[in-house]
Amino acid sequence: MAIREAEPVGSLREVKEAGLDREDLLGIYRNMVITRGIEERGHILYKQGKIPGSFYTGRGNEASAVGVATAMGANDVGTPLHRDMGVHVTRGVEPWRIFAQYMGRSDGPTHGRDGNVHMADSNLGLLAMVSHLPAMLPVAVGCALAFRIREENRVAVGWYGEGASARGDAHEAMNFAGVRQLPVVFICDNNQWAYSTPTHLEYACEHLADRAQAYGFDGVVVDGTDVLAVYREAKRAIEKARTGGGPTLIESLTLRMEGHAVHDDAFYVPKEMFEEWAKSDPIERYRSWLNAHADMTQDEEDEILGGVKRLLNEALARAEESPLPDAGKLTDGVFATPEDLDTPHHK
């Protein structure tokens, strides 16, 4: 039971060993660009008054989210949070549906009933987050429990922030997962702030990954701006869980590069901290790596960026055409009917 600090990823060879070919590598880049693009466009929509309520982004967390999601198998499931847009993108949620979600339209995954990243497509193996942090961790553990009972080779991935690590749900989930050695991987997105609260007011150990010891499984700290290192660690942990090796806690270190939400200018974050972390912007960092190690050409890059631009333009247009939800149906579906169980899981 050792807490490990993961090495950065150096070479293409290393990455190949971890199971990624060149096409995968470019796909990861594309997913990161889409992720940031969705949130940047969302921000504009918000300023245009087209997004009701509040608005959150995960800038700085693209590598972490996409890296983990890339490591997940098709039948694995996960409970991503408000900084993990990259998970939805990587699992294949179409961007226009996300814009529709932002704007409260009927084609968003929650059909205008919930907003922001409070959504998921359960057909893609994702469970919609609730605001209450980290209430989805026990739920992720429950998914793993189902896999264990049925002896399926599937893994559940549960996300939480370093701030949310203070809540009892994190403890109960990890303790139970450890006792039963369930196939679950915990991803702690440690972006160093919980709203305005710095880490030393949230926890008093050095690394949150240290806590894995308290629950009888492995912990590892990874640089969350290094998408390939995140991928490698997530892959290891997921395959370990899949083969009966029990849970892993991965602490992914980043900085939240914007305010908590759109209304927050993050005045409390030291400027130098932003400057320092801006140097390891996950997308820039990965782009350089692709140039240096995977010979990504300018043409390839342009094609990706251009393609993403088109995708998002079309997505926006399509989302704006999505109708507002019908208020007459407000009270439908408070309770499920047997037909609702017609999902891949309930067969």
Add this chain to the structure above:
Amino acid sequence: MAIREAEPVGSLREVKEAGLDREDLLGIYRNMVITRGIEERGHILYKQGKIPGSFYTGRGNEASAVGVATAMGANDVGTPLHRDMGVHVTRGVEPWRIFAQYMGRSDGPTHGRDGNVHMADSNLGLLAMVSHLPAMLPVAVGCALAFRIREENRVAVGWYGEGASARGDAHEAMNFAGVRQLPVVFICDNNQWAYSTPTHLEYACEHLADRAQAYGFDGVVVDGTDVLAVYREAKRAIEKARTGGGPTLIESLTLRMEGHAVHDDAFYVPKEMFEEWAKSDPIERYRSWLNAHADMTQDEEDEILGGVKRLLNEALARAEESPLPDAGKLTDGVFATPEDLDTPHHK
């Protein structure tokens, strides 16, 4: 931040260093004998049908409870649980009031409103437990917070069982206490069973004291049948907390020597386990120590045992005279009035 396994106490000198003179040592013995006596008599009362509801004892935990309580200062406070009768006894709750509590009479600390060890005399610095485990830990931390805010040299002691360690309240309490380095000591009464559930189904680390690391403070494992070792460790931890050194987690190892409650014959506990632990019965063990190291004479011992017998006989008689509560007053005091604040704390 090291997890320590505490040495047993060997000599009188060692104990003197820890602040106990010979009179104290005999007093500890007396308190342990009273504690067991109360619970044994309670059991008889129960069989006689004089105690309504259920009935719990802390047999095997007398050293742990009395040891910690002896280490507490007069102004310190604590939240003992259902195995910690020795804490009430040591802090000076009169046995007749405990019998009255058992029997639901109006002179019990809760005046018949609650039963069992769900009671406390707040004038003696104790807070009445609730059933929900370990909900009193955040409360104990809150007491410590008050002491810290007012810069008082007081310490709060919070008890919990190894089973209850699995609940979120334990985590939130310890995390907050660690972050703020509050003057609180956590006592984990690890009696190896949570009702019928063995430790390996409750947690997956070696010692629960290991978890102190996760919260940024010290942990220590002590043999809970060695009253002097418990005392010494509690004293160290309490004085450390008092002088600004922050929390400590003490895991006190014992075996629950009876069923969970009176209705439970503990069939699930291996017989050998009981036999093994019976050899280190806390009272027997301490009596031998007193004989060997403190020259306790037969006369002294007889006096103590005889005195306790008389005390408990009188207590029983007095408790049985205590009237049943007046049902007409059932609804009084759901809400406090300003006069209720006329306590040492609210001056």
Add this chain to the structure above:
Amino acid sequence: MAEKTYLQAISDGLREEMRRDKRVFVIGEDVGVYGGAFKVTLGFQEEFGAWRVIDAPLSETAIVGGCTGAAIMGMRPVAEMQFADFISCAWDQLVTVAAKQRWRAGTPVPITVRLPSGGGFSGGPFHSQNPESSFAHIPGLKVICPATPEDAKGLLASAIQDPNPCLYFEHKHLYRRIKAEVPDERYETPFGKARVHQEGDDLSVITWGAMVYTAEEAAQQLDGDDVSVEILDLRTLIPWDKQAVLESVRKTSKVLVLHEDTHTGGFGGEIAATIAEEAFEDLDAPVKRITAPDTPVPFSPGLEKAFIPQVEDVVAGLRDLAAY
């Protein structure tokens, strides 16, 4: 048909569901080797194994949250709270996650939480509560309160097969005290259909759980008074059978709502308010409520008796109503 206690009916019903549906598993504190605090799952672990009868750590949030996840993955979890009182430790998982997930995200959460509830044996403030009203206020949760062995079995089967989070309150005071015929075959008792425990013409008592028997005894004591009392056992609070209640009120024009939970904000208020709104013109007397007073549940037997509505309280209430 065989005569069974309420407890045995629950136990047999649960075993039957586990035998016929592999998705059903049981999780809770001490449900395995020990068979649960009330022995409902005695012998289950031997029959179904340690992964379908799971001894959980003392972690109500992990239990309920875990059931939610497993249910979304297609299982039919049945969680046991050791006492209903401890469900307060999983409140957030129920109201925040389980209750809202279908409506928000389209994901049904078919879990059943078994809740040994109610007083009458000096369990004190933390082993005697009837927290059904708290949950009945949360959209998305179903609330089930069987009073008879037959219903206990049939409603449990319905709860387990229902695609929603179901809170199944089993009244501890009925466990061994109430014995009745229970059909041998499997059946599901539908939610939202009240049961006429006793027909009558002059007064209606609307109640559930252990209070059904208190009402029955009270009605018997009124035999000499020449008033006939109808007793409606709601069986489920969410959904509750408004139609049956309104019909009974239309017939009798006088109604007593009776529950063991405390008064203010108790579910009796919802029922009384609904009657007052929708059967206003049928009423010949104010809708009366008899409930526990607004205190925690007391330990000492005399106090507990003063807390839980007693037969004589109901007799007095019915006489008041009859005389109105």
Add this chain to the structure above:
Amino acid sequence: MAEKTYLQAISDGLREEMRRDKRVFVIGEDVGVYGGAFKVTLGFQEEFGAWRVIDAPLSETAIVGGCTGAAIMGMRPVAEMQFADFISCAWDQLVTVAAKQRWRAGTPVPITVRLPSGGGFSGGPFHSQNPESSFAHIPGLKVICPATPEDAKGLLASAIQDPNPCLYFEHKHLYRRIKAEVPDERYETPFGKARVHQEGDDLSVITWGAMVYTAEEAAQQLDGDDVSVEILDLRTLIPWDKQAVLESVRKTSKVLVLHEDTHTGGFGGEIAATIAEEAFEDLDAPVKRITAPDTPVPFSPGLEKAFIPQVEDVVAGLRDLAAY
């Protein structure tokens, strides 16, 4: 007297209590440097220091449980929930420990929990709830729901000095929208005394919080109808001013109970049931309830509008009543 927003009145009132009573401290997530999610405690940490304005970890249970312990040790803690919705994570501490401690063990727990609640700004299911009814059912908790800046200040002072656990629901939709004169000096607004927001003779509206203004607008729209509407603002739900409600009903004989929380099991049921029981003979029409429907709070503006009772809903309800 100065004109202040509801938010400013809360902030000023809290600062004043902290200045005059050293036992008062504030604890919550981001209440320090950031001044709280809604800036109620902006500048407080500079004035009172980091040990009286405590940035807590994301731990509602530790916050509320911690306040309980500190209160028993003689402090007067004021906890801030970032949104009222998150109090579900401290449910057990409130109902199990804080609510019952005085009655069981004689230990008062003088804590105040500030709860920014209510919808109207597309906060969605988890940032818009009105959970006051859930707590109003638990004996031992006081429930406070100010509607005006003046009451916001005075009721906060009372809550902080009250020897009981007080849940202080501050409605977010009133924060900056409602502005009114607030006395400069310190004062305590008593609990359990309703405020006549507007006198009237024909219909009574019983309500609280943001719905007071919805009722007011609705009453204005009835001006041409020649019916005069009395609006009673309960101000506190526990204790609630039954006397004032019954008096108003006696005067008007027709009553509408209005709240923003969901219908079934909402506190409106308690009020309506009480009226139906205790003012039965004074009623000329059924007691009507207008509430949110039984769903979570929706995000999309059109849905939210359909969820929160609107002026036109109240107008229609009042017209129905008037015509009865």
